[in-house]
Amino acid sequence: MLLKSGTWNIASGLGPDLPALAGLIQQQGLDLIGLQEVDRQTRRCPHAVAEELADYLGWQVFFAPIFPLMGGEYGLALLSRWPLQARRVIHYRAKGAEPRILQMAQLRLAPGIELTVVNTHLSFETPALRQQQMRQLQQELAPVIGCQQPLLITGDFNTDQRVTEWADFKGPWQLTNGAAGQWQATFQDDDPAMRTRAIDNILFANGPRLQRWQVETTPLSDHAMLRAEFQLG
Template identity: 35%
Template sequence: MLTINVGTYNIAAGKLPDTQAINRLLRLNKLAVVGLQEVDQFTARNHYSMTSAIAEDTYHHFFTKAIDLERGTYGIALLSDQNIITPKYAAYHAYGLERQVWQKITYSLTTSLKIAIYNTHLSFENIQLRKQQVAELLMVLKNDPNPYKIILSDFNMDQNHDEWEPFKFSYILANGVQQWFETFNDRDENMNSYEIDNIILSKNLKLLNATEQPQILSDHNLLTAKICLNEFGLKNPSNTD
């Protein structure tokens, strides 16, 4: 059975995380691809490439800038155990205080079977802004000719589970299939829901399991998923409400 282990992790660069410990955590979970959010590159607070430091010699990496910050840059990154060829990225037309972006790589599960893997970080300000970004993202996904897709993200959907509805027609939510994981581990009076990180997959893929890894390395927990092809009429479980 062809499988891939993936993860999504908001590393909270502002909290000056231990990049070596993060690398050990990713290796411990045997992740082939990881989407990182809130990543600094050569800022005053983290005056080095966090992407390179976390990747070490374990992963190839691809950083995309969202904004300039403290004489450096800040954004998102994808790590892959394969060479990264022809990566893509774009900014959302709708955004709040911070410009937000998405990025994409293609992962070869076999020589003939490739998966489009996206990483993104949506705005925290309000539901309406996130709705606009989700609409943009869904259009990008629809226009992607690759039928196999995985989306890794801190979606910031912190008000209610209804925010996830636009994905449920064509995609499966790893966070919310069998249970909801509270992946944001701080507490905020403006948040009604802490299940804000997710791994979303097209329905021709099958979710074997989803887990979170509670840590003190960030204000988020690492969310992981083991995924395989949805062959022989196998069905994914319905998402819970």
């Protein structure tokens, strides 16, 4: 089967246009998306962003709060056409100015086709800090790798200093952004501290076969949406 997935930092602090966000997800024909920088009922964004997007789409939602913010919560979200089962939230031991997490769920896409999906947002401060988080991420997913469960990881990895930050993902891991050495910028604003803007990615292992991918630029966030299609089964 063909799975159309995406990852998108929606920058809730900028006051997102929820019908427009949902419209772009629908326009891209996605089945699954990982979202970063998601507010829930904060003063700066008084919406349950993930849940309202899921309502617009008629999808399932898994919101994972990271920390309290402005009277509400700030976190990550997975949205899917299929039920998100066996949900887990894991906190990274290494953290910078903010705590960071990964969220994980299981999808049953069709008889005999199951998928583990993970969504994350790594720290922005230093490559060394991100390296610690990447290593923990791989350690946490080692059981999934070991049992050959198909796996996708969506996320904003903040790898803004050099593309060689991705070198820690070895063995079964493959990259969407960076596939065949082709990198595309996903951060759309100017930031003189950044040496590369190819910071959003979808990683995959244990069976998904990348068919095509693209970056969808949009005025709806300071990040573009990364979209990828995978063949499974």
